[in-house]
Amino acid sequence: MASQPQRTAAEPVAVIPDRLYFKIGDVARICALEPYVLRFWESQFPQLKPNKSGTGQRLYRRRDVELVLEIKRLVHGQGYTLAGARQALEQSNRRPQAQKTLPLARAAARRSDSAALALERIRAELREIAGMLAAPATRSPRRRTRFAAAASGELFPRGV
Numbered sequence: 001m002a003s004q005p006q007r008t009a010a011e012p013v014a015v016i017p018d019r020l021y022f023k024i025g026d027v028a029r030i031c032a033l034e035p036y037v038l039r040f041w042e043s044q045f046p047q048l049k050p051n052k053s054g055t056g057q058r059l060y061r062r063r064d065v066e067l068v069l070e071i072k073r074l075v076h077g078q079g080y081t082l083a084g085a086r087q088a089l090e091q092s093n094r095r096p097q098a099q100k101t102l103p104l105a106r107a108a109a110r111r112s113d114s115a116a117l118a119l120e121r122i123r124a125e126l127r128e129i130a131g132m133l134a135a136p137a138t139r140s141p142r143r144r145t146r147f148a149a150a151a152s153g154e155l156f157p158r159g160v
Contacts, residue, residue, distance in 0.1 A: 014069055021051075021059040031068050041071055044082050047089060 014030050028035045038058075042048050048067055050060040060068075067089075074085040 016062060016065050016069075019062075021061065022065055024050075024058045024060070027060045027065055027068060030065060031072055033068070033072065038068065041068065041082075045071060045086055045089065047093070 014032075016030060022030070024035045024038055027033075027038060031038075042050070045067075048064060048071070050058040050064050053059055070089065071085055074080040074088055075082065080088060
């Protein structure tokens with residue numbers, strides 16, 4: 001008879017307060033664990049990396065607290081070993097990544113299409129400008145102004 005991980009009937013749902021950072025004591029209280037367990041799990045699960053303050057205090061984000069709750073569910077609730085929980089987390093992280101890449105690839109293709117259209121419009125405008133610059137300019141005869149005569153140094157210019 002194969003042994004399956006044990007499941008508890010009703011696990012209490014932890015409520016995570018709406019805050020940006022949580023200290024290790026807060027996370028320990030929310031997850032009903034001891035702080036030394038959280039420090040040990042940091043060494044065992046590469047995904048669990050809380051920030052550290054300038055004084056070296058661990059600052060967990062909401063996603064870190066959710067990850068701790070998931071690890072606790074796997075290890076304590078379903079009977080996984082730490083290695084098994086690590087493997088299960090890696091597999092669950094791989095699946096959503098594969099699903100996320102398809103929409104991202106479509107969005108990137110749309111962006112590259114719009115960028116190609118914009119570049120084509122720019123090229124057409126540059127060709128038009130180059131054509132204008134290459135065409136000989138027809139100059140209209142310029143009238144000499146009084147200021148031009150004064151600039152020549154003559155006090156009373158002729159023919160103005």
